[in-house]
Amino acid sequence: MRQSILPVLTVVGFLLVLWYAAAIWLNAAWAYDKASRTDEVLTTRTLIADTWSQEKPKLPAPHQVATEIWQTTVEKKITSKRSLIYHSWVTLSATLLGFGLGTVLGTLLAVGIVFNRTMDMSVMPWVIASQTIPILAIAPMIIVVLNAIGISGLLPKAMISMYLSFFPVVVGMVKGLRSPDQMQLDQMRTWHASGSQTFWKLRLPASMPYFFTSLKIAMAASLVGAIVGELPTGAIAGLGARLLAGSYYGQTIQIWSALIMAAVLAATLVGIIGAIQKLTLRRMGMAQ
Amino acid sequence: MSEIKSVISAKNLGLTFQTNDGPVHALKDVSLEIGKGEFVSFIGPSGCGKTTFLRVMADLEHPTSGSVTINGVSPEEARKSRAYGYVFQAAGLYPWRTIGRNISLPLEIMGFSKSEQRQRVERTLELVDLAGFEKKFPWQLSGGMQQRASIARALAFDADILLMDEPFGALDEIVRDHLNEQLLRLWARTEKTIAFVTHSIPEAVYLSTKIVVMSPRPGRIADVIESTLPAERPLDIRDTPEFLEIAHRVREGLRAGHSYD
Numbered sequence: 001m002r003q004s005i006l007p008v009l010t011v012v013g014f015l016l017v018l019w020y021a022a023a024i025w026l027n028a029a030w031a032y033d034k035a036s037r038t039d040e041v042l043t044t045r046t047l048i049a050d051t052w053s054q055e056k057p058k059l060p061a062p063h064q065v066a067t068e069i070w071q072t073t074v075e076k077k078i079t080s081k082r083s084l085i086y087h088s089w090v091t092l093s094a095t096l097l098g099f100g101l102g103t104v105l106g107t108l109l110a111v112g113i114v115f116n117r118t119m120d121m122s123v124m125p126w127v128i129a130s131q132t133i134p135i136l137a138i139a140p141m142i143i144v145v146l147n148a149i150g151i152s153g154l155l156p157k158a159m160i161s162m163y164l165s166f167f168p169v170v171v172g173m174v175k176g177l178r179s180p181d182q183m184q185l186d187q188m189r190t191w192h193a194s195g196s197q198t199f200w201k202l203r204l205p206a207s208m209p210y211f212f213t214s215l216k217i218a219m220a221a222s223l224v225g226a227i228v229g230e231l232p233t234g235a236i237a238g239l240g241a242r243l244l245a246g247s248y249y250g251q252t253i254q255i256w257s258a259l260i261m262a263a264v265l266a267a268t269l270v271g272i273i274g275a276i277q278k279l280t281l282r283r284m285g286m287a288q
Numbered sequence: 289m290s291e292i293k294s295v296i297s298a299k300n301l302g303l304t305f306q307t308n309d310g311p312v313h314a315l316k317d318v319s320l321e322i323g324k325g326e327f328v329s330f331i332g333p334s335g336c337g338k339t340t341f342l343r344v345m346a347d348l349e350h351p352t353s354g355s356v357t358i359n360g361v362s363p364e365e366a367r368k369s370r371a372y373g374y375v376f377q378a379a380g381l382y383p384w385r386t387i388g389r390n391i392s393l394p395l396e397i398m399g400f401s402k403s404e405q406r407q408r409v410e411r412t413l414e415l416v417d418l419a420g421f422e423k424k425f426p427w428q429l430s431g432g433m434q435q436r437a438s439i440a441r442a443l444a445f446d447a448d449i450l451l452m453d454e455p456f457g458a459l460d461e462i463v464r465d466h467l468n469e470q471l472l473r474l475w476a477r478t479e480k481t482i483a484f485v486t487h488s489i490p491e492a493v494y495l496s497t498k499i500v501v502m503s504p505r506p507g508r509i510a511d512v513i514e515s516t517l518p519a520e521r522p523l524d525i526r527d528t529p530e531f532l533e534i535a536h537r538v539r540e541g542l543r544a545g546h547s548y549d
Binding site: 193284 | 346374380383425
């Protein structure tokens with residue numbers, strides 16, 4: 001952990017320099033435009049100062065985004081419609097529900113595929129096909145259909161999250177449940193073990209490393225699903241809604257702060273799963 | 289030996305695998321009697337069917353002709369009544385279970401009570417000289433110790449028959465010698481019937497009361513050699529003329545069954 005701090009900071013520093021430079025480059029046109037209208041002459045210093053402090057820049061500078069995040073998280077009440085924490089929570093709740101549903105669905109499908117030959121032959125192509133449909137195309141359909149049968153609010157968004165997150169779980173768990181080799185299965189046979197004993201004592205514990213890796217991908221996919229789910233509804237709350245509102249009004253700073261917030265959220269969630277993975281595998285004796 | 293009741297009995301056993309390149313005769317016309325308390329080694333080049341024969345006894349493969357009985361019943365019934373313990377080439381311990389819990393795994397499956405499990409784990413660990421390693425995880429043990437733990441696991445439920453498929457094949461020679469010595473002692477103490485597959489001539493001669501030499505294409509028995517060595521066998525018995533003579537006969541058998549064309 002400690003030896004990775006320096007490289008990480010170096011990369012972050014490098015990105016910040018690049019970001020500031022890009023902000024000058026992209027926002028300069030608008031600064032010149034403004035200056036020519038008021039017959040001002042821009043020195044390098046004033047040009048840079050302007051490109052880093054515009055109200056609706058093409059690319060907001062890092063400190064502008066940081067200020068916006070600070071103002072909308074720490075300085076706003078959580079109940080306020082402008083609080084980014086509030087919006088994050090709206091997205092997070094859909095993400096977690098969708099992730100939970102996706103994990104359950106994915107695991108059940110994987111168990112079915114491993115234990116049932118018919119499912120093995122028939123389900124997997126559909127699972128893969130489901131992921132080739134662009135989520136942006138199907139998300140409005142899911143929301144409209146669910147709305148028509150009276151389901152609205154959290155669940156439709158969670159369904160879209162589930163739609164994206166069950167896939168890595170199915171693929172990972174099928175591989176994990178099949179990871180015991182022929183010798184281990186033969187061994188179970190010599191003990192006259194039942195199918196369920198083989199599942200609980202061999203297949204399931206053997207699949208754990210695969211399971212956690214799948215969960216990490218599923219969590220990230222789930223967050224994307226929740227945000228996408230907020231776009232077509234014209235939702236009034238959630239990080240997706242912030243992105244959409246920001247793009248309507250050209251509020252690039254708002255868009256970027258919502259994006260950063262989504263990234264932080266994803267990193268935190270995946271980090272939590274990583275910690276649980278470490279803890280579980282160590283307790284199982286599988287991490288040395 | 290012939291008056292001893294036979295525990296494993298094979299009559300005209302044949303097994304043919306259907307492959308894309310035509311049928312492969314893994315076993316052909318194999319007949320053998322193994323008496324109670326015998327230590328029988330199967331030796332031969334790869335493809336001679338020695339492992340297949342062991343797997344047929346264990347009901348992991350099904351013969352296509354002939355018959356085999358274990359304790360007078362079919363291999364399937366024998367397997368279901370847990371008549372044998374099977375030791376594979378790799379230890380195959382579960383990395384998420386401690387040594388103790390690995391050994392109690394078959395006991396859990398067979399429904400032994402918790403206290404019975406504990407007792408048996410303790411007893412079998414002692415039997416393979418691993419007392420005190422109960423709480424260790426497999427990766428904390430050397431390869432030889434892991435294989436001993438897997439033998440303990442096969443012994444834990446007190447089957448009378450031990451089927452061993454090249455259990456020491458992956459270990460270095462010094463460890464192997466040591467384990468051979470221990471296995472003989474264990475055999476003497478527990479009076480099990482052991483069928484042991486190997487491709488090492490010294491190992492086969494050192495361990496066995498009976499050596500079955502097999503040859504490939506089709507897999508069949510080339511020679512059965514009754515050992516004349518005494519029951520008490522220190523490691524240096526391998527330098528005696530008697531030992532060398534048996535080893536010589538095994539080698540002759542292997543050579544005769546092997547076509548070098």
